[in-house]
Amino acid sequence: MENVGYFAPSDVGQALELLAEQGSKATVLAGGTDLVPAINYYSLWPENLIFIGALGLDYIKEEGGKLLIGSGATWTQILEDPLVAEKAPALAQAARQGGSVATRNAGTVGGNLANASPAADLTVILLALEAEVLLKSSAGKRTVALKDFFTGPGETVMNDDELLMEVQIPLPAGSAAFQKLGRRKAMTLSVVNAGVKLNLDGDTCSGACIALGAMAPTPLRCSAAEEMLVGKKLDAALIAECAAAAVAAGSPIDDQRASAWYRTKAGTAIVARALAQAAGIGG
């Protein structure tokens, strides 16, 4: 632990070369708000740290019908960005509810995704917004839909030599909403969270995405529940039925934040609220 190496590449090419050379010996460091608490508590030092904060990956822009967010964009940038507010307000809404000012100033969207916590907040709304991530290695690049990205708690399809470069949100981002239940109002991880996106034709739903967090080993897309809404007019009864179906797709556990029983009850309410909000139905 005295001999941890440190690299702070100044461009993406250098960073990818370092990752290719070091493979599993290297750990990427962005804002450090997930990595460093784990290190402080369990002394889990990697062999080498590759700090990616100087790669210029903190942009937010619209291009080719997509909202492109560099993996290094912080929660604070996302919640203050006028383009996000206009094109994907539910993402800003989620960013506002994470951690505290100081963790939002340091924590990045790339870190939230790559850390692959099943309870992560930006992650669940991005999953509902059908976002994709651009991954690069020295050998090439690929895009992966978030619904195919997570493989388990802390696990993703990313290889050791890949860097998460960018999050791509297809536009228009429908009518979307984020809801979170924590153990208190601020500074708290989600007991359960949900993101939804509805495409509405008048008041008929022509497409739905429902994402649920902290209810399974990975953030979930609830396809059976989504299909229940298509071609229908949303009302309170349909929303309740759909929320129950969404939660039924989960396999919640008991942990220090809540019991599985509570997660199921609360999750149903959280999904229902998100659906009502996205559909513009009071309550």
Next chain:
Amino acid sequence: MKSILSFSLNGAPVEVLVKTTDTLLDVLRESLGYTGAKRGCDAGDCGACTVIVDGLAIRACLAIALTMSGKEVVTIEGLGKQGDLHPLQKAFHQHGAHQCGFCTSGMIVSAKTLLDKIPNPSQDEIVEYMSGNICRCGTYVEVAEAIQAVSGGKE
């Protein structure tokens, strides 16, 4: 592995030998003797180690020290000193916005960044912004009063 870290601390250039495994909080407290930022939880939860980096509040306990290369770091020691206190330090004192005092430096540093951003915050804005600074003694009401008293540069 040890390397030299150069950054600006409270307006003055600093060079210090650090290990990759040092956090900014380790370096401030143990190498440089700046003990104003406190080690509370070491997990980013409590806010007692809050410092300002390039104008933004962050947790010193979560910042790997080497990532501070070339940055401008401001700690509570940079806000005011004995006999020449920052208006927020005076207001915290006048309003009794502390009991044991452990969280106070982090509170004041956070409050400074709040007022830099929103010079005249509402009560709700104060409560929301300061929610990342935890006080076990329960001085929240007085903290908000002290910030309110300074807001708009009234004090």
